[in-house]
Amino acid sequence: MTRRAVARALVYLSLILATLVVLLPLTVVFLTSLKTPGEMAGDSGALTPPDDPLNFHNYVTAFQDGRMLPAFGNTAVILVVAIGGTVLIGSMTAYAVDRFRFRFRKPVLALFLVAALVPGVTTQVATFQIVNSLGMFDSLWAPIALYMGTDIVSIYIFLQFVRSIPVSLDESARLDGANALTIYWKIILPLLRPAIATVVIVKGINVYNDFYIPFLYMPSEDLGVISTSLFRFKGPFGAHWETISAGAVLVIVPTLIVFLLLQRFIYNGFTEGATK
Amino acid sequence: MTDTTEKTARAPVSGPPAPAAPRPARRWRGATPWLFLLAPLTLLIVFTYAPIANMVAYSFTDWDGVSPELRYTGAGNYAELFTRSDLFEVFWVSGYYLAASVFQIAAALYFATILSFNVRFRNFFKGVLFFPYLINGVAIGFVFLYFFQDGGTLDSVLGLLGVETDRAWLGTPVSANTSLAAVSVWRYLGLNFVLFLGAIQAIPGELYEAAELDGANRWQQFRHIIAPGIRPVLSLSVILSVSGSLSVFEIPYVMTGGATGTETFVIQTVKLAFQFNKTGLASAAAVVLLLIILAVTWVQRRLVPDDKVDLV
Numbered sequence: 001m002t003r004r005a006v007a008r009a010l011v012y013l014s015l016i017l018a019t020l021v022v023l024l025p026l027t028v029v030f031l032t033s034l035k036t037p038g039e040m041a042g043d044s045g046a047l048t049p050p051d052d053p054l055n056f057h058n059y060v061t062a063f064q065d066g067r068m069l070p071a072f073g074n075t076a077v078i079l080v081v082a083i084g085g086t087v088l089i090g091s092m093t094a095y096a097v098d099r100f101r102f103r104f105r106k107p108v109l110a111l112f113l114v115a116a117l118v119p120g121v122t123t124q125v126a127t128f129q130i131v132n133s134l135g136m137f138d139s140l141w142a143p144i145a146l147y148m149g150t151d152i153v154s155i156y157i158f159l160q161f162v163r164s165i166p167v168s169l170d171e172s173a174r175l176d177g178a179n180a181l182t183i184y185w186k187i188i189l190p191l192l193r194p195a196i197a198t199v200v201i202v203k204g205i206n207v208y209n210d211f212y213i214p215f216l217y218m219p220s221e222d223l224g225v226i227s228t229s230l231f232r233f234k235g236p237f238g239a240h241w242e243t244i245s246a247g248a249v250l251v252i253v254p255t256l257i258v259f260l261l262l263q264r265f266i267y268n269g270f271t272e273g274a275t276k
Numbered sequence: 277m278t279d280t281t282e283k284t285a286r287a288p289v290s291g292p293p294a295p296a297a298p299r300p301a302r303r304w305r306g307a308t309p310w311l312f313l314l315a316p317l318t319l320l321i322v323f324t325y326a327p328i329a330n331m332v333a334y335s336f337t338d339w340d341g342v343s344p345e346l347r348y349t350g351a352g353n354y355a356e357l358f359t360r361s362d363l364f365e366v367f368w369v370s371g372y373y374l375a376a377s378v379f380q381i382a383a384a385l386y387f388a389t390i391l392s393f394n395v396r397f398r399n400f401f402k403g404v405l406f407f408p409y410l411i412n413g414v415a416i417g418f419v420f421l422y423f424f425q426d427g428g429t430l431d432s433v434l435g436l437l438g439v440e441t442d443r444a445w446l447g448t449p450v451s452a453n454t455s456l457a458a459v460s461v462w463r464y465l466g467l468n469f470v471l472f473l474g475a476i477q478a479i480p481g482e483l484y485e486a487a488e489l490d491g492a493n494r495w496q497q498f499r500h501i502i503a504p505g506i507r508p509v510l511s512l513s514v515i516l517s518v519s520g521s522l523s524v525f526e527i528p529y530v531m532t533g534g535a536t537g538t539e540t541f542v543i544q545t546v547k548l549a550f551q552f553n554k555t556g557l558a559s560a561a562a563v564v565l566l567l568i569i570l571a572v573t574w575v576q577r578r579l580v581p582d583d584k585v586d587l588v
Contacts, residue, residue: 007494011390018387019404021462028429029419046422046432089316096312108313115324117573121523121542122566125549125558126331127323129341134322149319180308209412211526216550230414231530241422248415255410263403266410270467271474274512 026252033058033245040242058246065236066247070222071229075208078143078225083203085148087196094158095184099170116152124216131217142217143225147207153273154199161195162188201262201269208255226251328566334559341555353560363561366541369453370521373540376457377517380465381510387465388472389498402473409466417530420459449537456528456538463527464520468513475506515576519569541565 032040034050036057062068097109120127127146128137136142165188173183211227218225224232230251233244259266335353339346357363387405391398408416423429424445434441446452483501492500525542528534534543541561549558 011395015387015390015395015401019401022404022408024433025419025423025429025462029422032422045435046427046429047436089319092312093316096309100309102306102309105309108317111317111320111325115320117570118324118328118566119519119523119569121525122562122569123324123327123331125545125555125562126327126334128549129330129555130322130326145319146323149323155316180312184312205410209410211413211530216546227412227414230412230418233418234530241425244418245422248418251412251415255412256407259403259407259410263399267402267406267470267474270409271471274467274471274516 029245030249032241033249035242037240037242040240058242059250061243062233062246062250066233066243067221067224067229068226068247068250071224071226074140074223075225078140078147079204079207081140082144082147082207083200085144086151086154086203087199089148090151090154090158090199091162091189091192091196092184093155094162095188098159098162099167099188112152112155115150116156120146120150121212124212128216136217138218138220138223140218140223143207143210143213146213146217147203147210151203154203157195157198157272158192161192165191197265198269198272201265202273205255205258205266331559331562331566334556335563337556339555340553341549342553346556349556353557354564356557357560357564363544365537366539366544369538369540370524372453372457373460373521373524374518376461377464377521380461381468381513381517383461384465384468384513385472385506385510387469388476389502392473392476392502393494402470405469406466408463409470411463413463413526414530416459416463417527420455420462420527421531424455446532446536452532452536452538456531459527459531460524467516471509471513472506475509476502479505511576511579515572518572522565522568 028046031049032046034053034055036051036055039051093112097105097112131137131142131146134145136145169187169191170183173187178186209227210225211231214223214225214228215231218228221232230247233247336348336350337346338349338352387401391402395401425431426444430445431441443451445455479501484497487497487501523542524540525546528538528540529543532538534540534547539547542565545558545561545565548554548561
């Protein structure tokens with residue numbers, strides 16, 4: 001019995017240790033974001049709490065000088081358009097491929113499946129030239145088009161889901177005189193709600209966090225999204241860790257809120273997204 | 277080059293197969309799926325297949341990405357890639373991340389196993405372990421830049437424990453790469469963990485009860501019930517780790533910019549293509565990376581046949 005108790009204690013010890021490893025770096029950055037430049041220059045170590053725990057001055061600096069407000073705006077625009085587009089494109093593809101029998105159906109399906117194996121990072125050298133020749137370079141359209149056009153995982157999720165919707169629903173609607181578009185819009189799309197929720201969550205978090213694509217395609221400062229704007233803190237705020245920390249906290253807090261509110265959906269979404 | 281791209285992009289879409297049936301209603305039905313596929317296929321071809329085709333074409337030229345003229349150089353770029361040691365070095369850097377991902381998978385498996393049993397505050401621990409995966413990569417880069425800084429978080433913690441260090445954690449290639457790989461474990465452990473946990477929890481509970489009645493201990497339960505249940509997810513994690521370690525970008529780019537020997541394959545390719553205008557060479561590098569990843573995927577599919585391939 002004592003051996004069991006020791007094992008139990010070790011299990012909890014490892015969990016507490018892991019919790020410390022995860023939370024400590026984040027907590028320290030949060031504490032740093034509340035310190036004044038004077039405190040930072042002084043001898044106070046990284047672990048000491050700030051003198052004034054309500055000193056939000058650095059957040060104001062990050063928002064104003066760090067241009068975080070337009071960055072959140074740009075990110076929001078990209079999020080809404082790209083996710084809306086992904087949902088439409090994914091569900092349309094799934095509907096067409098699952099509900100119709102047409103020539104070249106299998107080759108079309110294979111095109112989508114094989115594309116899932118190609119990691120986006122590898123092809124950017126050439127994708128860049130295409131985006132550039134379409135005149136989308138350095139505009140919000142570049143990331144929107146890329147997020148919409150290269151998301152095969154969502155198509156998978158929709159495809160699995162469309163299959164579970166009984167065909168008899170389509171047929172009875174067709175007998176009532178509905179055409180394909182009406183069936184898609186009035187019957188399939190509303191029934192896809194759970195799949196849409198998954199796609200919106202997974203895609204939303206990925207788009208919010210993406211750095212690579214906005215960094216490559218939107219060098220203009222006005223077009224900064226949260227990742228690239230935060231990245232630019234490195235220059236002007238060089239050694240001002242209190243401002244950089246405030247910027248990092250500003251970016252992390254929305255994620256934390258979404259995570260706390262939607263925990264269950266997020267676990268399911270990422271499990272589905274990765275295993276499909 | 278772009279013109280041909282656009283033409284190939286539109287071709288399958290603008291030319292739907294002519295339906296054989298004469299009745300207008302039938303003909304319309306034949307075109308319907310293509311109307312739904314118009315936008316998805318165009319995007320797929322323009323942003324996935326055309327780039328791959330172009331990339332392979334560029335890789336045999338000395339194109340700089342801007343000027344209208346380019347020369348065919350045969351396999352010259354590939355030869356350069358494999359013979360110039362400074363270009364090849366990035367593969368050794370991937371080794372750090374690959375080694376780290378072995379530790380990462382083991383740790384994720386450990387935490388998934390213990391949290392699948394009855395543990396207090398289970399949801400709290402689950403959330404804490406998973407949350408880093410959701411955090412913005414640039415923010416993580418800054419958090420750990422401060423963590424490893426001289427007199428930063430790590431030094432302060434070590435100081436509390438009575439260990440005085442004055443080493444620059446990101447100062448030498450070995451130390452820097454190890455630190456960056458550790459950050460990558462911190463960031464990605466949560467995904468592996470949640471995948472494992474999901475697979476373990478999908479195992480019916482009666483199996484454990486039956487095993488317990490038969491006197492099986494925790495290790496035997498793991499060995500004979502859990503391990504077989506998570507095999508598909510384990511193989512998925514392995515392949516994600518391999519392709520992940522080859523395409524590391526954000527963490528080292530934000531934290532060191534690729535300095536002190538921390539340049540990864542993707543950082544090097546981005547620099548070649550967009551700073552040094554060596555589109556041809558960068559394309560060759562990207563083709564090599566793509567081939568490696570496809571090969572790894574293929575091997576994995578052969579080793580662990582996926583029983584869920586029912587899409588076609």
